[in-house]
Amino acid sequence: MTDAPHRFAPIQRLLHWLMAFCIVAMLFIGVGMVSTVAPKYLPLILIHKTLGVALLILVLVRLALRLRLSAPPLPVDLPPAIKLGARLSHLLLYGFMIVMPLLGLGMLWAAAYPVVLFGGIEIPALLPQSDRAHTLLWNAHVYLGLAFFALVLLHVAAALFHALVRRDGVFATISPLPQEERVKPAE
């Protein structure tokens, strides 16, 4: 036994599930809003922009917590390749969470659109209009968004595999439900 915690801290678990819900909503809203001309287009894009900026702030808080509070260890018997995959996929998830809102803001700035959020909050432009920058950022936002959804699916699959097949306590480290003491990571 080490001093490492068996579970993520409550604030980390709360942020994980809050952000998970919002990110899935963002991905669905994103592909939904760009494929409609119906009146719902406007509220959807307003939510997408507002939630995107909120998620950018939340991921910075979450990253600070992650660096400050150590994460529970992975089970010792987990094959090294899987462990590497788990580390890389989490790095990628953090990367997407940081990069996606920045790409979204950047593509709006580079198209000279005012970025107005819910409540009339306006984010000042940090980039000048540029056809080339807009195209690059727009493409990156679209294709990385699709890749983000694929990675979220992979993450869900891995979580369910840990929870239902391996039953190795990994899911319990982040589970929103209270855990009984006997459910702890295999060590």
Added chain:
Amino acid sequence: MKLPGRPERSSLGALILIAAVLGCSAAAFAFTAGWLSPARLTPDRMIAALTPPSGPPLGHRRNHAKGICFTGTFEANGNGVELSRAKMFVQGSYPALGRFNLGTADPNAVDATVRVRGLGLQISAADGEAWRMAMINPPIFAVSTPDAFHDLLVAAGKKDPEAMAAFSRANPEFAAFAAWAKSAPWTASYAEEPYNSLNSFVFTNAKGDEHAVRWSLVPAATPVPITQAELDKRGPDFLEQDITDRVRSAPQRWTMVTTVANPGDPTADPSRAWPESRRKVQVGTLVVQRIEPERDGPCRDINFDPTVLPQGVRVSDDPFPAARSSVYRKSYDLRASEAADYPRSGAAKP
């Protein structure tokens, strides 16, 4: 304690459950994205319907592709404050940037061949808050809904004359626009045209009172009727030459007139005019002071998205502004990515 890493008998069911969760999630995503709904009216389909048989106008707006930039001011007289708390309605002078344009997908269209003339406008408040609008000269819009507009584009693109006849039967509101297109007098100048919002919006004043409104830019220049046959004799760009010459000799002006709806007026249908007796409020004057070609001009980079609105103005139940925003955005994305096909001529701008 269970042996780690060794699946139990129940794991087959678990694996099936995992596959089902992933499959359903992916299917829901594909459905939301419209990949399973080819009948959904998407911005891509609207743009496909706007595209002429000769191909898209690469690097240009997908509609109203021919245009020329202007700059000037909006001189608010203060009367608008009673209707909306938009900062641009407080008495004063605000920078204006815009674009005179023709309702065609051909950036090289001959001016005399295009019936609908338009004006895109951005008015900026002192703190940079923007109000964008895109208006046209007919007094009413051609159809009631974005879906009907798509049908119109498809029907008009067909060689078969029966297609338009069938469209007109299915969309009787189109008759009023067709009558305008056939019989309204033409003018030989952008400066002699009125430009109408057609779509309704909701103004909110400082007290929180709301009014559904439409607005028009009414020209100070007197419209001089001219036949299309006479216009045919002019050069292909006579409108651009005319407005350049006029503005060089004197600023050109339009009065912005806001029309306030009565309860029950058709705010959701831009193909239906409101009665002439509705209250009208003159809120200010657009003064056009300088004309610049679009290629290197300040309007080139602006998407005149009519849902870019200041505090105090919001969309109404009219379905068009949302549809226009969605399609204009796609048009902007496309033309920005095709900028190399419409190169700037100016010095070393990357």
